[in-house]
Amino acid sequence: MSRQLIKGNEAIVKAAVLAGCRGFYGYPITPASEITEAAAAYLPRVGGTFLQAESEVAAINMLYGAASAGVRVMTASSGPGISLMQEGISYMAGAELPCVVADITRAGPGLGNITSEQSDYHQVVKGGGHGNYRTLVLAPHSVQEMADLTALAFELADRYRNPVVLMTDGFIGQMMEPVEFPQAAVGPRLPKWAVAGTEETRGNLISSIYLNSDELEAHVRQLEAKYEIARQRETRAEELYMEDADVVLVGYGIVARILKAVAAEARAEGLRVGVLRPITLFPFPTLHFKKAAKRAKVFIVVEMSNGQLLEDVRLALNGARPVEFLSRVGGNVPSHEEVLAFVQAQARCCAESEQVAHV
């Protein structure tokens, strides 16, 4: 079985176990529950720990404990649960503990509903907890990427000793596509800094406390330095039909899939449309946008939230090109037709302004 048909949510768990994850602590919530269920099935099988916690608050603090003990660990949730986890995520960033959090987003605010939205962007990408920290954020748009980026997330979490969030929407979590998993599994590791109940690790301390102002400032600067390195090394984006694109479609998750279909159709009509899909939402692929701005005339951000991704695109372009915006919320998905119509209108606009310039 080289490729297997599998749900996005389940693919995450298999990929996590392959990446050496041996702890999962979670709390059920639609549309992320299959992750917790798959973890309950697979982790004990490989000698790992699965525990359904009493709340997301407890779950993330269990991650704090397991990560302190040097175990690769993860959880999964959605909007309301991610809100509750922000405390622990801030502590983990402060204490420089690696972990992976999967956020399979749903619609808000409040209980909202359980269909797909992308409105966790701000709380996840900008950091919903207190203090000067960031989480690295990966945004899969296919089931294969659910697996690949989960593996990457564990790598990055260890490399930067920082929480990494895998953020996607309910569609990608719920759908099935073929996945090819790596055939070699990563074994457990014991980092030097961990507290493992052994003589060698006895002197270690996991804490986010820096009482002295100068020390805390130095600590925060050191965190920033890590994020800066991540900006230089870990930024990822996918470019499709970008060589000659006048109109650049920007989106992530399920939206990116729609954009790809729309771009293909627009191309068939002779419109020069490309897709620029951020894979890392933090660090944001600013350079990809700068490069694209050299040629493209207009950027269209399509998102299932109210202008959250839009802000980062505007920051990246810094006024170099106009940014148009199409948004659906509440669980509505931007339809193929409406995106195409929007693109056609923008392309016409571009063409007209070009004519004007030629006159």
Place this chain on the structure above:
Amino acid sequence: MSDEVEMQYELAQSRSKTFYANFDRKDELQHQTHYCPGCGHGIIHKMVARAIDELGIQNRTILISPVGCSVFAYYYFDVGNVQAAHGRAPAVGTAVKRSRPGSIVVSYQGDGDLSAIGSAEILHAANRGENISVIFVNNAIYSMTGGQVAPTTLLGQWSTTTPGGRKAENEGYPLHVSELLGALEAPVYIERAGLGDNKQIAQAYRAVRKALENQVRGLGFSLVEILSPCPTIWKMSAVDAQHWVRDVMEKTFPLGVIRDRTKEAQPRKMPEAAVSTSEIPQLLGIEHEGPAESHAAPFVRPKTTNLQVRVAGFGGQGVLLLGEVLAEAGLDAGLEVSWLPSYGPEMRSGTSNCHVRLSDEAIDSPLVVRPDVLVAMNEPSLHKFYESVRPGGWVLYNGDAMPEGCDRSDLQVLARPFMQIANQLGDRRAGNMVMLGALLECTGALSQETIDKALGRMVKNAKWLELDKRALAQGRELLRESLKEVCHEG
């Protein structure tokens, strides 16, 4: 005292070796604690350290420091140290212990930390019977933040947020955490002790030691609540505060063993040895069977495939399964496939639908907006998606005839009572497979061998497999017949 005389004495009680010789993590005064004179925390620290010494577990011990005056417990204990968020130490300790079962985890917490903000975490750690030791320091107030009311504050007791004294009408009654936890099945040992006089202190030490020893023996959850003086916030001398514990606090919080199952409790099983990493792909069911891609070849691939299908109906009609068989078979045929279920409130209200795509190119969007085939298992589903079907596409409808209003001339239609037909074959639940048969026939998308193989993998029950195969064949037959009818009419 001459050396000679001194030599005749041996050390009876001295600084515990579990304490750092010098408190390097402190900014200043590195040979003293940061606690106020007469603070119970210092006394309790010494008990914990001494028990660790006596049990010989210094290397194995991991101390979880809380938030509260004892937030800096890690300054003092030369053990593995983890500092936790306010109230969360039992959750942190749970995972530390489960991750490192050989460690000895001590969750050290104040009464605000444990009984207020962390009430959920302690309750559930106790209820799970986590094999950890909790040292619960009850000084009946939030000390670190300057003396606000705690769940454990006595009735009438002054605090900065109960300036007229705690009143039951407003703040409720003092929370008896130990009794509350003592009502649970799982904990092996819960005792309330105090620091009110020598006798209490001696007993408190025995309780602390027992709580740790239980964990060393693997017995399970132990908690010692210790009534502890806070002279500073109580605004008393150290000695008066000590007496207040004995004379006042103890009346609300009686001392004694609340639960003790240490005699009956069985040591917990240590987790089994971890599996070797080479076994993992097989345990996950993802190992390659033989050479990669080996089975994609035998099946004839249609010249070009780009099939988009929408399946819709009520839950229980097998909507999702129909789509899944189609996608699995497509994968076997070496195609790119996607299967996207509707999920959400619809699932609860009983309707269900899925999007399936099969293509020989990478699939851009898994959303099927203009299906080539609509499989509608009931009338509402038909109405919902009828207009979206691509001109020239097919509608397979589970009904005697197309209802009124569904009269597009640019579609091909097969309306049959598929569920009834399946019922005649043996079980109406095979109706989805009759419809799948018709779908395969009208699209010519996949060979029968591919479908059989996928079905064989997904349907484990032999009786059902046989029925499903007959259902598929029947579906194909129905479609072929309907084409003949069209020819006749034409």
Place this chain on the structure above:
Amino acid sequence: MADTGKRDRGSLRIDTDECKGCGLCVEACPPKVIHLSDELNHYGYPTATYVGAGCTGCGICFLACPEPGAITVLRLAHAGSSAAKAEMSEGVGR
């Protein structure tokens, strides 16, 4: 202290630098052989002082004291007990 021939069963050492003068040891000591001196240590705390005789070696002052290293309690070893001496040189408490 002069060797009077009949030795106390216990003896006490107080590290005044670690003492915070709370008085809990004074309160705890059954034969009342600890008192608080008026002399302040260099942090400004009055400090506990052993009166020099009468300690029974019961150890309760040690447990009642909040500071890890302020009090050390000694107990009379059995004459000639080499084990006791060895323990002492290692600084292992019991």
